[in-house]
Every structure is written in structure tokens, then in C-alpha cells.
Amino acid sequence: MAAPSAVLLSEWTKIRSVRSTIWTLVLSFLVTVALGAIICLVFNNTWNSLSSHDQATFDPTATGFAGMQLGQLALIVFGVLVIASEYSTGMIRTSLAAVPQRSAFYTSKVAVAGGLALVVSMATSFVVFFLGQSLLGSHKASIGDPGVLRAIVGAGLYSTLLVLLCVGAAAMLRSPMLGLGILMPFFFLVSPILSAVPKVKSVAHYFPDQAGQQIVRVVPNTDETLSYGPWGGLGIMALWVLAALIGGYVVLRQRDA
Numbered sequence: 385m386a387a388p389s390a391v392l393l394s395e396w397t398k399i400r401s402v403r404s405t406i407w408t409l410v411l412s413f414l415v416t417v418a419l420g421a422i423i424c425l426v427f428n429n430t431w432n433s434l435s436s437h438d439q440a441t442f443d444p445t446a447t448g449f450a451g452m453q454l455g456q457l458a459l460i461v462f463g464v465l466v467i468a469s470e471y472s473t474g475m476i477r478t479s480l481a482a483v484p485q486r487s488a489f490y491t492s493k494v495a496v497a498g499g500l501a502l503v504v505s506m507a508t509s510f511v512v513f514f515l516g517q518s519l520l521g522s523h524k525a526s527i528g529d530p531g532v533l534r535a536i537v538g539a540g541l542y543s544t545l546l547v548l549l550c551v552g553a554a555a556m557l558r559s560p561m562l563g564l565g566i567l568m569p570f571f572f573l574v575s576p577i578l579s580a581v582p583k584v585k586s587v588a589h590y591f592p593d594q595a596g597q598q599i600v601r602v603v604p605n606t607d608e609t610l611s612y613g614p615w616g617g618l619g620i621m622a623l624w625v626l627a628a629l630i631g632g633y634v635v636l637r638q639r640d641a
Contacts, residue, residue, distance in 0.1 A: 388488065388492070391483050391488050391489065391492040392492045392495065392496060394482070394483075394492075395492045395493050395495075395496040395497075396496050399466065399496060399497070399500065402465075402469070404465060404469075405462055405465050405466060405469075408458040408459070408461045408462035408465070409458070409459075409462055409500070409501070409504045411458040412455045412456070412457075412458035412459050412462070412504070412508065412543075413455075413504060413507070413508045413511075415451060415454050415455045415457075415458065416449075416451040416452055416454070416455030416508050416512055417451065417508065417511055417512050417515060418451065419450065419451030419454055419455070420447075420448045420449060420450055420451035420452075420512045420515070420516045421451075421512075421515050421516055421519055423447060423448075423450045423451065423516075424444075424447055424448055424515075424516040424517070424519040424520045425519045427442075427447055427520065427523070428519060428520050428521045428523060431523060441603060441605075442523065442603070443601060443602055443603035444516075444517060444520050444523055444524050444525040444602075445513070445517075445525045445531075445532050445535045445536075445600065445601075445602045446535070446600050446601050446602065446603070447516065447520070448512050448513055448515075448516025448517060448520075449509075449512060449513075449516075449535070449539050449600045451512065452539065452542075452543070452597070452600070455508070455543075456543065456546055456571065456593075457568075457572070459501070459505075459543055459546050459547050459550070460546065460550050460564070460567050460568065460571060461564065462497075462501070462547060462550075463497065463501075463546070463547040463548070463549070463550025463551045463553075463554065464550050464551075464553075464554040464560055464563040464564055464567065465554075465560060466493065466497045466547075466551055466554070467493055467497075467551055467554050467555050467632075468554040468555075468557065468558065468559055468560040468562075468563050469560055471558045471559060471560075472559065472560050472561075486633075486636050486637050487633070487637075489636075490555070490632070490633050490636055493551070494548065494551055494552075494629060497547060497548070497551050498544060498547065498548050498551075501543065501544045501547035501548070502540065502541075502544045504543075505539070505540040505541075505542075505543035505544050505547075506537070506540035508539075508540070508543070509536045509537070509539040509540040509543075510536060512539070513527070513532075513536050525602065529602070530602075531602040531614075532602055534599070534614065534615075535599060535600045535601065535602050535614075538599030538600060538614060538615075538618060539599065539600045541599070541618060542596045542597060542599055542600070542618065542621065545592075545596060545618070545621050545622060545625050546592075546593070546596070548625045548628070548629060549592060549621075549624060549625045549628050550563070550567055551628075551629070551632065552625065552627075552628030552629040552630075552631060552632040553566070553567060553628050553631075553632070554632070555629075555631075555632025555633070555635060555636055556628070556631045556632050556635045558635070558639075571593055575588060575591045575593050575594060578591075579591070579594050585608075589608075589610060590620055592620070592621045592624035592625070593621075594617075595612070595616075595617040595618070595620035595621050596617055596618055596620070596621030597617070598610065598612070598613070598614050598616075598617035598618075599614045599615065599617060599618045600614075601614065
């Protein structure tokens, strides 16, 4: 039986030795920070042209995190490649031969991917906040304001949960193309579209991304009423993640490599 520390080290070595996985995290950081900074700068320069309603409901913290919408694209790719790439290359057979205990193999992969995502996501969140608020001028929020620190930390947790959700889904689908072909349209087409359709948006609010992203809001959205708060939304997303990870493990355990 392989030692847990050795399995963790092997999974860490796999991730850092594959350039595509590392670059997805770097790209996520750059896109989220750059887009958030641009949007904050635009709001600051066009503030006087906003309506009184838009000014009254302006959320400087959530505005800084607007780049997450595009930055999560790279996180989805990272989460899928972490495990599905082993199936596409056939490396999964070697991995399971070296670590026959599939629970140890899967747990280590999830732990390393989640830990790396957490470090990068938290760093991204704090950089995004301080850079974005510096560009908002007098309209900025301070980290000591009510709900702001929760939003910053929550943004990092949201991104980490997104990665873990994709890891679990990719473990069930066992293919990078299939994983990306399902997850990309869901997060960038299906979920946003359904959340804007009046008759089904009450259901779409319980999708993992729609619920989880409520954690970054500090100023409540008066145009919609939710049955859960910021932490409740993140909890809903965590349940989706748990279901995906359990599903991934069941498939890994029951099916041949």
C-alpha cells in the first residue's frame, strides 16, 4: 500500500510537470485581475452618466470581481484536465498500477487540485479587490466595510469549489473533450440564459454557479428575491460539489481504467 504522502507528492508532481494545467491557473489569475481592473476603471470614469438607481445600488466589491465570469473559464479547463487528461493519454492505467487503492488515488488528486486552486484563488481574490478598489476612486469599498472581507474570502472559496466540481464531473465523464463539451456550455450558456428567463429563473438560482456567486455580493440585488443568503448560496454550491465528487469516485471504483 502506497504511503499517503507519496501519493500526494506524485499527484503534485503530475500537475506541476504539465504546462497546460499550470498555465490555466496563471491565465485565470491574469484574466480575472485584468478584466476586473478594466471594469472598475470604466465605472469610475463613467460614474456621472449612471442613473440615480444604478448609483444607489452600486456594489464596488462585486464590480471588482466581475472578471470572475471569464476567469472561471480557465478554472474549468484546469479542473477537467487534472483527471480527464490521464484517461485521454492512457496514463490512468499507470497511475492505478502504482496506486491500486483507488480511494487513495482519487482523494490525493482531489486534495492536491483543491489545495492548489485554493492558494491561487485566494491570491487572485485579494489582488482583484485591492487593485479594483484603487481604480474606483471615491466610489471604492474598504476591506473593513460590512460584508467585504466575506466577499473576498468567499470569491476564493467559490473558485476552489468550481475546480472541485469540475474534477468530480470529469472523473465521471472520463474524457477531456466530453467534460469541456458539457461544462463549458452549461456555465457560459445554459445557466446564464435560464437565470434570465422569468419562468425558470427560480430554479436556475439553485445552479452551482448562480448560487455560489452570491457570496461576492455586498449590496443586495433589489431586483430579485432569493430564499438564501451569501453563505447559503455557497453551501448550495458545496452540495453540488459533494455530489460530483462522490459520483466521480463511484465511477472510478466501478469501471475499468
